[in-house]
Amino acid sequence: MAALTDSLFFAIYPDAAAAARIAQLALGLNIEHGLTGKPAGTDRFHVTLHHLGAFAGLPEDIVARAKEAASKVPMPPVDVTFDRVSSFPGRRNKKPFVLRSGADANAGALHDFQQTLGIALQTAGLAVKVNSRFTPHVTLLYDERHLGEQRVEPIRWTAHEFVFVRSLLGRSQYVQLARWLSSA
Secondary structure, three states: OOOOOEEEEEEEOOOHHHHHHHHHHHHHHHHHHOOOOOOOOHHHOOEEEEEEEEEOOOOHHHHHHHHHHHOOOOOOOEEEEEEEEEEOOOEOOEEEEEEEOOOOOOOOHHHHHHHHHHHHHHHOOOOOOOOOOOOOEEEEEEEOOOOOOEEEEEEEEEEOEEEEEEEEOOOOEEEEEEEEEOOO
16 A cells, blocks of 8 residues: 555635744743644644545645635635634644634634535535534644643634645645635
């Protein structure tokens, strides 16, 4: 079986000011809690909308279908607010420590857009899940420790585009394959 080299996903990225605040928060929390994980770089902070899977090589047919489906989805400007951090379950030595929001802070436009994009991807024959359990978050770092929820000063931005991303697995590198601007 061939080694997995590529992962594909759709995401929104914070603007530069929000990314800088997220980086400061990650560094401060890393020090405060004595974490050993290295905070992600500002270019890697994102909210995953849909993950299409991991592959051995770049699957051109899936890339083409995903781009075609996404090009048909109008994106409104989407307000994003995150006001807490916590660990998500993960592999024993690699738990994601994430920035996220309270129950309803990102309900509405972000959830609606994520679902609309998911339906378009499903219609194009791509295997994505469209459900109400979408938990918007930004991964700050991975660590062995599990930390409970903690409130933080809110970080807000308005997303004006969504991006189709190729992750080069094991290299901590993202390549943006396509982007679509909001319709407003």
